[in-house]
Amino acid sequence: xxxxxxxxxxxxxxxxxxxxxxxxxxxxxxxxxxxxxxxxxxxxxxxxxxxxxxxxxxxxxxxxxxxxxxxxxxxxxxxxxxxxxxxxxxxxxxxxxxxxxxxxxxxxxxxxxxxxxxxxxxxxxxxxxxxxxxxxxxxxxxxxxxxxxxxxxxxxxxxxxxxxxxxxxxxxxxxxxxxxxxxxxxxxxxxxxxxxxxxxxxxxxxxxxxxxxxxxxxxxxxxxxxxxxxxxxxxxxxxxxxxxxxxxxxxxxxxxxxxxxxxxxxxxxxxxxxxxxxxxxxxxxxxxxxxxxxxxxxxxxxxxxxxxxxxxxxxxxxxxxxxxxxxxxxxxxxxxxxxxxxxxxxxxxxxxxxxxxxxxxxxxxxxxxxxxxxxxxxxxxxxxxxxxxxxxxxxxxxxxxxxxxxxxxxxxxxxxxxxxxxxxxxxxxxxxxxxxxxxxxxxxxxxxxxxxxxxxxxxxxxxxxxxxxxxxxxxxxxxxxxxxxx
Numbered sequence: 001x002x003x004x005x006x007x008x009x010x011x012x013x014x015x016x017x018x019x020x021x022x023x024x025x026x027x028x029x030x031x032x033x034x035x036x037x038x039x040x041x042x043x044x045x046x047x048x049x050x051x052x053x054x055x056x057x058x059x060x061x062x063x064x065x066x067x068x069x070x071x072x073x074x075x076x077x078x079x080x081x082x083x084x085x086x087x088x089x090x091x092x093x094x095x096x097x098x099x100x101x102x103x104x105x106x107x108x109x110x111x112x113x114x115x116x117x118x119x120x121x122x123x124x125x126x127x128x129x130x131x132x133x134x135x136x137x138x139x140x141x142x143x144x145x146x147x148x149x150x151x152x153x154x155x156x157x158x159x160x161x162x163x164x165x166x167x168x169x170x171x172x173x174x175x176x177x178x179x180x181x182x183x184x185x186x187x188x189x190x191x192x193x194x195x196x197x198x199x200x201x202x203x204x205x206x207x208x209x210x211x212x213x214x215x216x217x218x219x220x221x222x223x224x225x226x227x228x229x230x231x232x233x234x235x236x237x238x239x240x241x242x243x244x245x246x247x248x249x250x251x252x253x254x255x256x257x258x259x260x261x262x263x264x265x266x267x268x269x270x271x272x273x274x275x276x277x278x279x280x281x282x283x284x285x286x287x288x289x290x291x292x293x294x295x296x297x298x299x300x301x302x303x304x305x306x307x308x309x310x311x312x313x314x315x316x317x318x319x320x321x322x323x324x325x326x327x328x329x330x331x332x333x334x335x336x337x338x339x340x341x342x343x344x345x346x347x348x349x350x351x352x353x354x355x356x357x358x359x360x361x362x363x364x365x366x367x368x369x370x371x372x373x374x375x376x377x378x379x380x381x382x383x384x385x386x387x388x389x390x391x392x393x394x395x396x397x398x399x400x401x402x403x404x405x406x407x408x409x410x411x412x413x414x415x416x417x418x419x420x421x422x423x424x425x426x427x428x429x430x431x432x433x434x435x436x437x438x439x440x441x442x443x444x445x446x447x448x449x450x451x452x453x454x455x456x457x458x459x460x461x462x463x464x465x466x467x468x469x470x471x472x473x474x475x476x477x478x479x480x481x482x483x484x485x486x
Contacts (some may be wrong), residue, residue, distance in 0.1 A: 024114060031247050032164040033403075034165075034167065035252055037172050039256050039259050043254040047178045054228070056288050062215075063214070064125075065215040073232075076233075076428060077233035078264075079425075080428060084097055088240040088338070090414060094245065096329075097237065097240070105394075107338070112456070115338075119383075123367075123383075125319055127369065128315045128316075135308055156320045167324050171320060182267045186270050187299070197299070205277070235321065239260065241325050241328050275294055292307045315418070323358060323359060326358040326362075327355040327357075390433060390452070396428050
């Protein structure tokens, strides 16, 4: 990936068109992200509505064993991030794992994982915009839901079209609020458990050992809990995409990954432990935030509205991050000739056409969600349901191959190393295969797996056809050169 001359009449624009040395970290994009932006993006990017609201579904099936479910899912996410951090620190790129997959496995892999991830982000973007609009509409009913969606999309499109530092500032403060909310919840929860809050008594371990015990539904409940919560860890990958736009990509991504994975695991597992210690798991209901239930139980006034504000911020934060991640991914695909070349124009360090292309599809997804939430959009949502696991699997396979390349050609670039290589990488792949198998036999998860597999098969088919045409063209050119030489 390399900078070509600026287009005529547009001194602020550049295009990137050709391949470059895999260890060259130069990018035509801006470098306005600071270490604090990346650190907070790593912490806050994964803390969203899936934790604040969706965790109730996991507790309902696993009981107190949800703590073990989150520990298993969080450990898997932590291993994947360590692998991704190793590759991104050695070879920073705005395409992150898509570029790594192409270097490790070939063009078909980079094309497939890049477009699947882009599709995942722009579809989920619609869920986030619609969810935030529903909350805002509840606060201001006079403004229709579609108008709120329009406002959010315009605001964050503007933020992403401006210099990258504006995206960084948005995400920094959004993430700071979410992290602050989690920390405050943990402090209040521990005080309530110890009976140190007004009108509270020490709760002991009654809720952990009663109501069927710590594993009321056995290990099958824990496994069902893993299926319910593993996708809540999606979003960590964006920090490795963003690192390419920092002043020191290799060092920045290494620091961000190190600081994020442990703290996120602590926030998730710690929150679940507080919740199931304070309240009986039988009181949890899918769709009802367990955080609200805890805050109500310890006498925090207006707990529902407080959590509504936190969820609202979490949704907007995820919308902003997904728009950023999708634009950089499709820009990286265009750099490598896997997306239209028109998306390559960069103005003031921002791939504006890539941003507009991503938000345009995002608008389409929102309209489908508003108009046909239970039909067309549901099929799209199912089609990306298991894509995150496909991405994680390709990250692991890419790391297995690239680690040997880096050790042989540039060992000094291994500033962040995967633990227990290659055994923990293989263990993570086995764990992902187990999750795929469990999804196949789970009535709730099976439709997502089948639709996502269909989407992945379609993209792989397109990648295969493109690869065949490129090789055929290359063979024809070679034959022509031989003929001319004769």
